[in-house]
Amino acid sequence: MAERVFTLPDLGEGLEEAIVSAWLVTEGDTVTLNQPFVEIETAKATVEVPAPFAGRVAKLHVAAGETLPVGAPLATFEVDGAGEASSIAATPAVRKLAKDLGVDLSMIAGSGPGGRVTREDVERATSDPSEVSTREIALDETGEQVWHVTTSTDMEAVPLSLTRRAIADRLSEVAAIPAVTTFRTVDCMALEAVRADLDVSPLPVVVRALAEVCRDHPMLNAAWDGERILIFHEVRVAIAIDTAAGLLVPVIPDVGSLAIREIAAAIERLARAARDGSLKPTNTSGPTIAVTNTGSYGSEFGTPLLNPGHAVTIALGVIEPRALVIYGSVQARPACTLSLTFDHRVLDGATVGRAFGALVELLESRERLDALPR
Numbered sequence: 001m002a003e004r005v006f007t008l009p010d011l012g013e014g015l016e017e018a019i020v021s022a023w024l025v026t027e028g029d030t031v032t033l034n035q036p037f038v039e040i041e042t043a044k045a046t047v048e049v050p051a052p053f054a055g056r057v058a059k060l061h062v063a064a065g066e067t068l069p070v071g072a073p074l075a076t077f078e079v080d081g082a083g084e085a086s087s088i089a090a091t092p093a094v095r096k097l098a099k100d101l102g103v104d105l106s107m108i109a110g111s112g113p114g115g116r117v118t119r120e121d122v123e124r125a126t127s128d129p130s131e132v133s134t135r136e137i138a139l140d141e142t143g144e145q146v147w148h149v150t151t152s153t154d155m156e157a158v159p160l161s162l163t164r165r166a167i168a169d170r171l172s173e174v175a176a177i178p179a180v181t182t183f184r185t186v187d188c189m190a191l192e193a194v195r196a197d198l199d200v201s202p203l204p205v206v207v208r209a210l211a212e213v214c215r216d217h218p219m220l221n222a223a224w225d226g227e228r229i230l231i232f233h234e235v236r237v238a239i240a241i242d243t244a245a246g247l248l249v250p251v252i253p254d255v256g257s258l259a260i261r262e263i264a265a266a267i268e269r270l271a272r273a274a275r276d277g278s279l280k281p282t283n284t285s286g287p288t289i290a291v292t293n294t295g296s297y298g299s300e301f302g303t304p305l306l307n308p309g310h311a312v313t314i315a316l317g318v319i320e321p322r323a324l325v326i327y328g329s330v331q332a333r334p335a336c337t338l339s340l341t342f343d344h345r346v347l348d349g350a351t352v353g354r355a356f357g358a359l360v361e362l363l364e365s366r367e368r369l370d371a372l373p374r
């Protein structure tokens with residue numbers, strides 16, 4: 001029997017590190033070639049990695065919940081006729097330091113180029129956790145994330161998940177977009193009646209109405225490409241989903257071909273996948289416009305941010321009774337505020353005003369809402 005060390009592969013373009021979210025095997029298990037043996041969380045999705053060898057799992061080099069760079073040791077397999085075991089990347093000086101300190105190099109995920117174990121990696125492995133004045137996220141026996149407090153201090157450091165880091169990087173890009181937000185109040189009597197008839201939330205009705213408006217106002221469904229403006233024929237709506245890991249934005253493709261109930265089912269399915277970590281990369285690619293339901297947590301209105309790749313994001317505020325003037329008299333009616341943020345490189349205020357007005361008119365018309373595919 002020979003040992004083969006399997007290192008973390010690059011699971012996507014530009015991937016530098018990932019989190020081992022769950023092991024699907026234990027040490028001593030026998031695996032077949034291509035059998036899923038570990039779940040890896042990247043910035044966009046959680047994927048199952050297949051076993052690269054058939055044989056016995058000799059060692060799991062990291063615990064569930066740990067982050068490691070691409071190229072770092074992930075697992076060691078005992079394989080028949082596989083030749084010599086892969087060596088661990090470390091300089092002679094680092095190997096001697098590890099020997100003097102009693103550190104097993106095979107248990108360290110190297111932070112150097114290509115997963116090379118550095119002096120700092122060895123020293124970190126021997127440090128006393130009680131000396132670290134931080135509060136960290138760990139996994140309990142059920143696999144849930146919990147806070148683990150090492151010492152008391154007047155500050156705490158929250159480690160960044162890959163999702164949170166990706167969000168931060170994305171928002172840094174967003175800051176460079178010349179964005180403007182405009183607002184409209186919507187009388188939601190018709191919207192509330194239709195969504196009650198269909199037994200859905202207001203969100204899928206708004207999403208389907210938006211797809212309808214994009215047919216007559218295609219500049220809503222566009223993007224800035226640096227040298228030109230791209231107008232998309234298919235309306236692919238990104239839906240903002242709040243999760244424990246941060247805000248994720250899965251995409252519903254070709255919304256204009258779907259009925260309202262189909263959109264509601266798609267939102268529920270994608271929200272469940274976002275929260276249980278089973279979104280696939282294809283679930284988050286190619287949005288042309290975005291919608292966020294800030295009213296789901298009681299917000300009256302907001303200034304939604306744009307994501308590079310589309311020119312419009314719409315936020316649906318909470319629906320609640322408001323005093324509206326209807327045919328000259330004040331009435332208490334369910335109403336909400338719609339917020340629309342747009343890329344001013346793509347759209348002018350007048351163009352947005354006409355398209356936004358068309359969306360409001362559609363949402364306030366029971367007859368027109370009833371005509372949408374159900």
